[in-house]
Amino acid sequence: xxxxxxxxxxxxxxxxxxxxxxxxxxxxxxxxxxxxxxxxxxxxxxxxxxxxxxxxxxxxxxxxxxxxxxxxxxxxxxxxxxxxxxxxxxxxxxxxxxxxxxxxxxxxxxxxxxxxxxxxxxxxxxxxxxxx
Amino acid sequence: xxxxxxxxxxxxxxxxxxxxxxxxxxxxxxxxxxxxxxxxxxxxxxxxxxxxxxxxxxxxxxxxxxxxxxxxxxxxxxxxxxxxxxxxxxxxxxxxxxxxxxxxxxxxxxxxxxxxxxxxxxxxxxxxxxxxxxxxxxxxxxxxxxxxxxxxxxxxxxxxxxxxxxxxxxxxxxxxxxxxxxxxxxxxxxxxxxxxxxxxxxxxxxxxxxxxxxxxxxxxxxxxxxxxxxxxxxxxxxxxxxxxxxxxxxxxxxxxxxxxxxxxxxxxxxxxxxxxxxxxxxxxxxxxxxxxxxxxxxxxxxxxxxxxxxxxxxxxxxxxxxxxxxxxxxxxxxxxxxxxxxxxxxxxxxxxxxxxxxxxxxxxxxxxxxxxxxxxxxxxxxxxxxxxxxxxxxxxxxxxxxxxxxxxxxxxxxxxxxxxxxxxxxxxxxxxxxxxxxxxxxxxxxxxxxxxxxxxxxxxx
Numbered sequence: 001x002x003x004x005x006x007x008x009x010x011x012x013x014x015x016x017x018x019x020x021x022x023x024x025x026x027x028x029x030x031x032x033x034x035x036x037x038x039x040x041x042x043x044x045x046x047x048x049x050x051x052x053x054x055x056x057x058x059x060x061x062x063x064x065x066x067x068x069x070x071x072x073x074x075x076x077x078x079x080x081x082x083x084x085x086x087x088x089x090x091x092x093x094x095x096x097x098x099x100x101x102x103x104x105x106x107x108x109x110x111x112x113x114x115x116x117x118x119x120x121x122x123x124x125x126x127x128x129x130x131x132x
Numbered sequence: 133x134x135x136x137x138x139x140x141x142x143x144x145x146x147x148x149x150x151x152x153x154x155x156x157x158x159x160x161x162x163x164x165x166x167x168x169x170x171x172x173x174x175x176x177x178x179x180x181x182x183x184x185x186x187x188x189x190x191x192x193x194x195x196x197x198x199x200x201x202x203x204x205x206x207x208x209x210x211x212x213x214x215x216x217x218x219x220x221x222x223x224x225x226x227x228x229x230x231x232x233x234x235x236x237x238x239x240x241x242x243x244x245x246x247x248x249x250x251x252x253x254x255x256x257x258x259x260x261x262x263x264x265x266x267x268x269x270x271x272x273x274x275x276x277x278x279x280x281x282x283x284x285x286x287x288x289x290x291x292x293x294x295x296x297x298x299x300x301x302x303x304x305x306x307x308x309x310x311x312x313x314x315x316x317x318x319x320x321x322x323x324x325x326x327x328x329x330x331x332x333x334x335x336x337x338x339x340x341x342x343x344x345x346x347x348x349x350x351x352x353x354x355x356x357x358x359x360x361x362x363x364x365x366x367x368x369x370x371x372x373x374x375x376x377x378x379x380x381x382x383x384x385x386x387x388x389x390x391x392x393x394x395x396x397x398x399x400x401x402x403x404x405x406x407x408x409x410x411x412x413x414x415x416x417x418x419x420x421x422x423x424x425x426x427x428x429x430x431x432x433x434x435x436x437x438x439x440x441x442x443x444x445x446x447x448x449x450x451x452x453x454x455x456x457x458x459x460x461x462x463x464x465x466x467x468x469x470x471x472x473x474x475x476x477x478x479x480x481x482x483x484x485x486x487x488x489x490x491x492x493x494x495x496x497x498x499x500x501x502x503x504x505x506x507x508x509x510x511x512x513x514x515x516x517x518x519x520x521x522x523x524x525x526x527x528x529x530x531x532x533x534x535x536x537x538x539x540x541x542x543x544x545x546x547x548x549x550x551x552x553x554x555x556x557x558x559x560x561x562x563x564x565x566x567x568x569x570x571x572x573x574x575x576x577x578x579x580x581x582x583x584x585x586x587x588x589x590x591x592x593x
Contacts (some may be wrong), residue, residue: 014278027175049213050175050176050211069182075175076171
């Protein structure tokens, strides 16, 4: 399944901040964690993570420091800041509202399907697909 | 990239070496965008290597793992665009005059700044001393180049670490001109004195050029560098002057409100120190910026070449329509010399920034039109002046203006010819550039000749 790129973009900030709540991390590890959390179904363009991290750093949501990897390469680590936690809490509330509204919509769609079985050629595959 | 990769693999029996070459190539490609710094590239390279290692652990060989990892990184252009959106300030080039980290280059820069400031103050002191000691105003004007330019030449000599023979060669023109300008019995504010005062700085500027190129003045490329330096210096000095003018205007306003007269302070202290100081500082800025900030003079030529062409066409019309040019005085000749100098500068600075290998384009044709129009204006003015000189005899002003006109004429006619051949594809662009830089020392020789020979020939009137 391909997830719409706008949806990926909208969820990227809370995902990254949320992953950093677990502790300091670096780019590649953050992406691996995203893969784990989505069961490999959220495919990010890896390179795009870095401009995002830099933006979060500029906004003061994360701080960065250079460290060394276990094989001795230079590696940039990111940690969430108190401002970042506050931003994450705010995002969480926003997502809760969106998700609550969507849950009700999905419920309404299911109810409608039960009452009025859709004809195959009616093209109503879209909401059903979304409900998956 | 494919070729390099294959050679990379072929050279090293170990697969890992091929991977290193590939990663190096990728890095170079990523860093082509100005929005991506070396540390961003480090960060992404770390990512790429971690990905390659993980993919390698699942059984892919280095080549395959690299291809998959690069693909997952996404299009380099798209990622660079994203970096550019986040770091728009990086798309502007910034000039770091004195790096703030404490490495050795930072210390050198600080030392250079101190040298520049000391020389700037020195130039100010020299001018102030000149104003006080050379109580005759015309005497001061004759010597002003000798008071300021040695400090600029000194800075360049320090920067280029000139050897004693070059230093001696550099000192000679200053000494010779100092003697000539102060020993000749000029008629006060006579025309030969004004001519000498105007030409001495040109001759001294050639000496500054000698310091700039570190004594290697025979190389065309070095002379072109000095031309670039001169143009940028003029622009930076103008910018400093405008900024200084704003400060002085505000100060004068406050003095006036407070009921104090600002002018004596301005004339006796602020200007004698600030103007020569700004000159030396401008030279330092141009030296420091060199490859960091785009040259401005060639940018201005792009704007002013078409405008100047329009001006020349209008001028030619006015000259032809006015009819009776025999009545025109030497001011016309001097004006026309000014026009030719302007056209020459436009030509020179656009050549200084042009890629010699680029094919002839519309702008090159426009420049040819500019030179031809300038020559047409010159022809109209010159015929009028020659009849006049034949009628009324030669004066120092006329002879010098006419001589300069001839020099410029030769310069521009040959330049127009080479430009035409270049547009036709018969001569390389390099021939045109070479002509421009080879001809420049002629102006220095001319200036020296004018200062040394014209006053005695005309009896110092």
